[in-house]
Amino acid sequence: MPDPHEADPHEARQRQGERLFRMASFRLAVLGMLLSSLGAILTFALIYGATGQTVRAALTASIRDERSELMADMRHDHLTLAQAVNRAIRSSPGTFFSLSGADDRVIAGNLPVPGLSYGWQSFSRLDGIALPAGILAVDGMAMPAPGGGTLFIGKDASWLAALNSRIAYVFGAVFGAMTALGLGASLLIAHYSLQRVRAISDASREIMAGDLSRRIKLYGRDDELDRLTEDLNAMLGRIQLLVENVRQVTNDVAHDLRSPLTRLRERLELARADPAHPAAAPAFEAALAQVDEIVGIFDSLLRIAEIEASVSRAGFVRVDLTALLEFLAESYETVADDRGQSLAAEIEAGLAMRGERNLLVQMLTNLIENAIRHCPPGSTISLSGRRIGAEVEILVADDGPGVPEAERERVLRRFVRLDASRHSPGNGLGLALVSAVVALHEGAISLQDNTPGLRVHLRFPAATDRTPPDPS
Amino acid sequence: MNVLLVEDDPLAVDYLRAGLAAEGHEVSAAADGRQGLLQAASNDFDLLIVDRMLPALDGLSMVTALRAMRIDTPVIFLTARGRIDDRVEGLRAGGDDYLVKPFALAELAARAAALARRRAVIPPATVLKVADLELNRLSQTAMRAQRRIPLKPREFRLLEYLMLHAGQVVTRTMLLEQVWDFHFDPQTSLVESHVSRLRAKIDRDFGHELIHTVRGSGYRLCDARPA
Numbered sequence: 178m179p180d181p182h183e184a185d186p187h188e189a190r191q192r193q194g195e196r197l198f199r200m201a202s203f204r205l206a207v208l209g210m211l212l213s214s215l216g217a218i219l220t221f222a223l224i225y226g227a228t229g230q231t232v233r234a235a236l237t238a239s240i241r242d243e244r245s246e247l248m249a250d251m252r253h254d255h256l257t258l259a260q261a262v263n264r265a266i267r268s269s270p271g272t273f274f275s276l277s278g279a280d281d282r283v284i285a286g287n288l289p290v291p292g293l294s295y296g297w298q299s300f301s302r303l304d305g306i307a308l309p310a311g312i313l314a315v316d317g318m319a320m321p322a323p324g325g326g327t328l329f330i331g332k333d334a335s336w337l338a339a340l341n342s343r344i345a346y347v348f349g350a351v352f353g354a355m356t357a358l359g360l361g362a363s364l365l366i367a368h369y370s371l372q373r374v375r376a377i378s379d380a381s382r383e384i385m386a387g388d389l390s391r392r393i394k395l396y397g398r399d400d401e402l403d404r405l406t407e408d409l410n411a412m413l414g415r416i417q418l419l420v421e422n423v424r425q426v427t428n429d430v431a432h433d434l435r436s437p438l439t440r441l442r443e444r445l446e447l448a449r450a451d452p453a454h455p456a457a458a459p460a461f462e463a464a465l466a467q468v469d470e471i472v473g474i475f476d477s478l479l480r481i482a483e484i485e486a487s488v489s490r491a492g493f494v495r496v497d498l499t500a501l502l503e504f505l506a507e508s509y510e511t512v513a514d515d516r517g518q519s520l521a522a523e524i525e526a527g528l529a530m531r532g533e534r535n536l537l538v539q540m541l542t543n544l545i546e547n548a549i550r551h552c553p554p555g556s557t558i559s560l561s562g563r564r565i566g567a568e569v570e571i572l573v574a575d576d577g578p579g580v581p582e583a584e585r586e587r588v589l590r591r592f593v594r595l596d597a598s599r600h601s602p603g604n605g606l607g608l609a610l611v612s613a614v615v616a617l618h619e620g621a622i623s624l625q626d627n628t629p630g631l632r633v634h635l636r637f638p639a640a641t642d643r644t645p646p647d648p649s
Numbered sequence: 650m651n652v653l654l655v656e657d658d659p660l661a662v663d664y665l666r667a668g669l670a671a672e673g674h675e676v677s678a679a680a681d682g683r684q685g686l687l688q689a690a691s692n693d694f695d696l697l698i699v700d701r702m703l704p705a706l707d708g709l710s711m712v713t714a715l716r717a718m719r720i721d722t723p724v725i726f727l728t729a730r731g732r733i734d735d736r737v738e739g740l741r742a743g744g745d746d747y748l749v750k751p752f753a754l755a756e757l758a759a760r761a762a763a764l765a766r767r768r769a770v771i772p773p774a775t776v777l778k779v780a781d782l783e784l785n786r787l788s789q790t791a792m793r794a795q796r797r798i799p800l801k802p803r804e805f806r807l808l809e810y811l812m813l814h815a816g817q818v819v820t821r822t823m824l825l826e827q828v829w830d831f832h833f834d835p836q837t838s839l840v841e842s843h844v845s846r847l848r849a850k851i852d853r854d855f856g857h858e859l860i861h862t863v864r865g866s867g868y869r870l871c872d873a874r875p876a
Contacts, residue, residue: 428730435729435750442751443664450671465753472751473834480833483732492734508803508829511842535733539833546837607836 202370206363214356221348228344232337233297233316240318240330243272247330248323258322259285273315275329276322284326293319293327300331301338314338373402377409387491389417420486427482434475442468477606481591484536484613495640496537498528498569502562505538509545517554520545523561529640530569532618540614543607544573544633552577552630569639574632585624650695650765654678655685655711656727657703665698668754669761682706686714694722695765698757701728701739709742716743723764725757733832755866759818766817777812780872782851782859784812793851803828804847811860811870820867844868 243265250261262274262285275286275293283289290306300306301314308315317331373396380393392413393406445468448454449461506522513520530537548558558575580588580595587593589612594605611633615622620637652674656662666676677692679685682703689697689711697715701708712724725746726739739747746760777784783792789805791798800808806828811819821840825831829839844860852858861869 439729439751440660443661446754447664447667450667468751476834504803507801508839508843509837511803511846512837512839515838515842515845533733535832538831542831542833542835546835549837 203363203367206359206366210356210359210363213359214352217348217352217355221344221352225341225344228340229337232334232340236316236332236334237318239332243269243330244320244328247328251323258324258328262286262328271333273317273329273331273333275327275331277327279325281327286329288315288329288331290329293329295319295321295327298329298331299334311335370402377406384413389413389420423482423486427479427486430479435472438468438472438475442472474606477610478591481606481610481613484610484617487617490531490617492533493531494534495529496532496534498530498537498562498571499524499526501534501537502528502541502560502571505541505545506560509549513549513558516549518549518552518556518558520549521557521559523559523563525563528562528564528569530618530637531640532637536614536617540611541571541573543611547607548573548575548577548631551575556630564639565636567639569637571635571637572632573635574627574630576627576630579626579629579631580624582626588624589622650674650761651693652676652696652698652761653685653689653692653694655680655682655689655697655699655703655708657681657700661700665754665757668757671754672758672761674761680704682708682711686711689715689722690718690720696761697722697724698761699724699726699744701726701730701735709739712743725760725764727752736832753865755818756820756822759820759823759866762817763814763819763823766814773813777809777815779812779815779859779870781855782812784809791851793855798850800847800850803843804850807843807847808851811868814870816869816871816873818863818866818869823867 247258247261247265250256250264251258254261256264259276262276265272266274266287273286273288275283275288275290277283277291277293281292283291288300288306288308290300296319297316298319299314299316300308302308312333313335314333314337315331316334316337317329319327319329322328377393380391383391392410395403395406395410397403442465445461445465449458449465451457502524503522506520506524510520510522545558545560548556552558552575556575556577559572561572561574563570584593584595588595589608591609592605593609612622615635615637618637620635622636623634625632625634650673652669654662654665654669654676656665656678657680662678662680666678669676677688677694679688683705685697685699685703685708686706688694697712699708699712703711706714708726708728712726715722715724723745724743725748726744727748727750728735728739729750736747745764748757748760773786775785775787777786781794784805785791786809791800791805791808807824810824810827822834824840825835828843831839848858848860852860859870859872861871863869
C-alpha cells in the first residue's frame with residue numbers, strides 16, 4: 178500500500194528545492210562566497226586607486242613643466258597668457274588648455290571648459306565635453322591664472338581610460354566567474370549533503386515504520402558524516418537487539434507463566450465440579466475468581482508491553498472516529514444511566530484517523546470506564562470529538578473527584594493508582610495502556626482539571642482525505 | 650456431539666475431556682497436528698478443538714490443510730497467545746472461533762454449542778421468532794405480542810444475537826465479541842446493563858420471561874418456562 182502521507186511528485190520536488198535553500202551547508206557556502214566577493218571588490222578598488230594615483234603623479238609633473246614653460250614664454254617674449262597658451266597649443270600636441278577670465282568666459286584654449294574649480298580634473302566623453310577625435314579622456318589640473326581667471330592644463334589620458342576599462346573588464350569577468358562558480362559549488366555541496374542527510378532521515382523513518390533491521394547506507398568516504406552514520410548504525414543495532422529482547426522475554430513470560438496458570442485454573446475448575454465435596458464449591462469459586470484476576474492483570478501487562486514494543490504501523494487502517502465515538506457513547510450511556518450518572522456526547526461528523534481499531538476501542542473504553550467507575554452517582558461524563566486543523570481532538574471529561582495536579586503525570590504509569598481509589602476495583606493498568614496506545618498512534622495525551630473533575634485530552638493526526646477507507 | 654480434541658498436553662486433554670463429556674459430547678483426542686489432520690479427514694466430526702502449538706504440524710497449518718481439502722468442520726482454536734494478531738491469524742486460517750487459555754469450561758461449552766448448531770442451521774431468516782417475540786432484521790424492528798418495541802441499535806444487535814442462538818447459552822465474552830466487537834474484558838457491567846435494559850423492554854410487561862440468566866455462564870433466550 179502506498180504511503181498516504183507521501184505528497185504528489187511535483188509538490189515533493191518543490192519541497193526539496195525549498196529544503197535545498199534552507200540547508201545549513203548551502204547557507205554557509207553562500208556566506209563564504211559573499212565574503213570572498215567582498216575581498217575581491219576591495220582588491221579591485223585598491224588596484225584601481227593605486228593605478229589612478231601613479232598616473233596622476235606622473236601627469237602632475239608634466240603639467241607643472243607645461244605651466245613653467247607658459248610662464249617662461251610670457252616673461253621672455255612679453256606675451257599675454259592667452260598668446261602663450263595659443264603658442265603652446267601648437268608646440269605641444271596632446272596637451273590641452275583652457276583659459277577663462279575672471280568672468281568665467283573662455284579666452285583661449287583647445288579644450289574650452291568654462292566654470293572650472295581649482296584642482297584635479299578628469300574629462301571624458303561621458304561628461305558631455307567635446308573631445309577631439311581619438312582622444313578618450315583628458316586629465317589635468319585647473320589652477321588660478323596669473324592676473325585673474327582660471328587656467329586648465331590637461332594631458333591626453335586615453336591610455337589611462339583604456340587601462341581602467343581593461344582592469345574593470347578583467348575584474349568583471351573574474352568576479353562573475355567566481356560568483357557563478359561559488360553559487361554552483363554551494364548548490365552542489367548543499368545537494369550532496371542533503372542527499373546524505375536524506376539517506377539518514379529516510380532510514381530513520383523506515384525504522385520507525387517498523388523495519389528495525391534497516392541500516393543507513395555508508396558512502397565509504399570515511400568523512401565525518403560516515404563516522405556519524407557508523408555511530409547511528411551501531412545505535413540502531415543496539416535498539417533492535419533491545420526490542421527483540423523485550424519481545425522474546427514477553428513471549429517467554431507469556432508462555433511460561435500462562436501454562437501454570439492455565440493448569441491451576443483447570444484443576445480448580447475440575448475440583449469445583451467434584452460431586453464428592455459440594456460444600457467446597459464456593460471456596461473454589463472464589464479461588465477461580467482470583468486466578469481470573471491474576472490472568473487479567475497479566476494479560477493487561479502483556480498487552481501494554483506488546484503495544485509499547487510494537488513499532489509497526491503497517492496494520493493501520495482509516496478509522497471512522499465519529500462512528501466509533503458514537504457507538505461507544507451509545508454503549509456506555511446505558512452503563513452510566515444504571516449508576517445514576519449521565520453521559521453526554523458531542524461528536525463532530527467526519528472525524529477520521531489512521532490506527533488500529535481494536536486498540537483505539539480499548540483506549541477509549543478504558544477512559545470512559547475510568548470516568549464511570551471513579552465518579553459518584555449524579556455525575557456527568559462527557560465525550561466529545563472535533564477536528565482542529567490537521568488534528569483530531571478527543572475529550573473525555575467528568576465532574577467527579579478529579580486527579581490532583583501532582584499526580585496527573587504519574588497515573589499514566591503502570592500500577593499507579595490514587596490512594597483514594599485504591600479500594601475501588603481496577604489494577605492501575607488502564608491509563609498505562611491508554612498512553613501506550615496514544616504513543617503508538619503518534620498522538621498526545623494530557624490530563625487536565627475540569628473544575629471540578631478530570632478532563633483527558635487526546636490529540637491525534639487526522640487522516641488525510643487521500644487515505645483509503647477501511648476495507649472492513 | 651462428536652468432538653475431536655487436538656492437544657499435546659495430556660493434562661489439558663483430561664480436563665477438556667471431562668468438561669466436554671459432562672455436556673454429553675463424545676470426545677476423541679489426537680496428540681499432534683499430523684494425527685489430528687488424519688483423524689479429522691477420515692471421520693465425520695461435529696467440531697474440532699485445536700491447540701495452536703502442536704508437535705509435528707502446528708494447529709494453524711493443520712486447519713489450513715483441512716480447509717484446502719474442503720473439510721469445513723467447525724474449528725475452535727485454543728492458544729496460550731492472546732495477541733490481537735494471533736486471533737486474526739487464526740480466523741484467517743479457517744478457524745471459526747478462538748479461545749485464549751486459560752478459559753472456563755462453560756465458555757468452551759457455549760462456543761462449541763453455538764458452532765455445532767450454526768453448522769446445522771438453515772440460512773438465517775429475515776424474521777426471527779421466539780414464542781410471541783418477533784425480530785425483523787430488514788426493517789430493524791422488534792414486536793412482542795403484536796406490540797412494537799423500540800430498540801436502540803446496540804439493543805437490537807444484542808437481541809438479534811440472542812435470538813439467532815435461541816435455546817443456547819450465550820456467554821458474556823461471546824456477547825462482547827459479537828455485539829460490541831470488544832476483544833478485551835471491560836471493567837464495567839456493560840453487558841449486564843444492556844441485558845437488563847433489553848429485559849425491561851421485551852420481558853417486563855409480558856406474561857413470561859424469554860431471557861434467562863444461566864448462573865456462572867451467561868444468558869439464554871428461550872420460550873421454555875424453567876422446569
